[in-house]
Amino acid sequence: MIMASKRLKAEEKWTGRRVDFPVFSDALSKRRAELGNPELARNSGKNRTESKKALLKAIKDAGGNW
Amino acid sequence: MTTYRPEFEAALRLFARVSEAMHELGFQRPILVGGAAAEFYSQSAINTGDFDLCTPRQEALEAEMQKVGFVKPSGAGQMTKGWIHPELRLGFEVVADIPMDGGYDRDTLALIENFTNEGAFVVISVEDLIADRMGQYASGTSRDRLRQAQTLYRLHPSLDKVYLDRRIREETINDYGIEALES
Numbered sequence: 001m002i003m004a005s006k007r008l009k010a011e012e013k014w015t016g017r018r019v020d021f022p023v024f025s026d027a028l029s030k031r032r033a034e035l036g037n038p039e040l041a042r043n044s045g046k047n048r049t050e051s052k053k054a055l056l057k058a059i060k061d062a063g064g065n066w
Numbered sequence: 067m068t069t070y071r072p073e074f075e076a077a078l079r080l081f082a083r084v085s086e087a088m089h090e091l092g093f094q095r096p097i098l099v100g101g102a103a104a105e106f107y108s109q110s111a112i113n114t115g116d117f118d119l120c121t122p123r124q125e126a127l128e129a130e131m132q133k134v135g136f137v138k139p140s141g142a143g144q145m146t147k148g149w150i151h152p153e154l155r156l157g158f159e160v161v162a163d164i165p166m167d168g169g170y171d172r173d174t175l176a177l178i179e180n181f182t183n184e185g186a187f188v189v190i191s192v193e194d195l196i197a198d199r200m201g202q203y204a205s206g207t208s209r210d211r212l213r214q215a216q217t218l219y220r221l222h223p224s225l226d227k228v229y230l231d232r233r234i235r236e237e238t239i240n241d242y243g244i245e246a247l248e249s
Contacts (some may be wrong), residue, residue, distance in 0.1 A: 018179060028222075032221065040104060040111045055157045056115045058117075063157060
């Protein structure tokens with residue numbers, strides 16, 4: 001009951017935007033198609049922090065393909 | 067129909083789970099920023115390497131991340147402040163307490179609902195994401211960010227142009243405005 005009460009209070013406090021994912025995703029799919037499915041230029045990576053470089057290496061070493 | 071790549075959807079599901087856990091604890095949900103936010107707003111038109119998160123409750127968030135399988139990398143990866151999920155082979159990293167040094171309007175944050183029944187999650191607004199890209203472009207260190215910003219702008223025709231223009235001017239110290247996206 002306490003958790004449910006806390007949760008309700010936090011939801012009532014939300015003043016930002018609410019996005020319904022299926023509606024958002026469908027609209028974005030259509031927009032992408034209208035624009036010919038543009039790709040975003042990938043980051044060069046030269047501004048990565050040492051922490052970020054180490055994390056990406058760890059992901060790669062684990063077999064990640066991001 | 068274009069969709070998100072499976073690896074990114076898996077990461078979003080984990081993000082939703084830990085976000086909901088934070089919410090259940092009475093804390094604000096972490097905020098997704100950076101490259102993963104760009105992938106979210108472009109439907110995987112760019113593939114990011116990991117999830118950058120903002121939360122003032124780093125310790126609590128990382129405790130929740132461990133509960134869903136995140137671990138500290140070993141070997142050379144020990145240098146990172148981030149965490150990896152060995153099974154899904156993805157990484158999460160808390161990069162700041164709040165996005166963009168607090169220069170954004172909190173009411174523009176997006177609470178993403180109905181992605182999964184495991185919980186909602188929060189993403190920085192597309193306007194702030196674009197302004198962030200423009201700030202990096204204007205600094206001269208990331209010239210590739212202009213094209214990212216322009217593409218994100220075209221993908222979201224209903225965004226708040228007044229807010230976007232203000233935020234670009236703030237992030238670029240008035241070097242650029244919304245017109246830079248329309249060229």
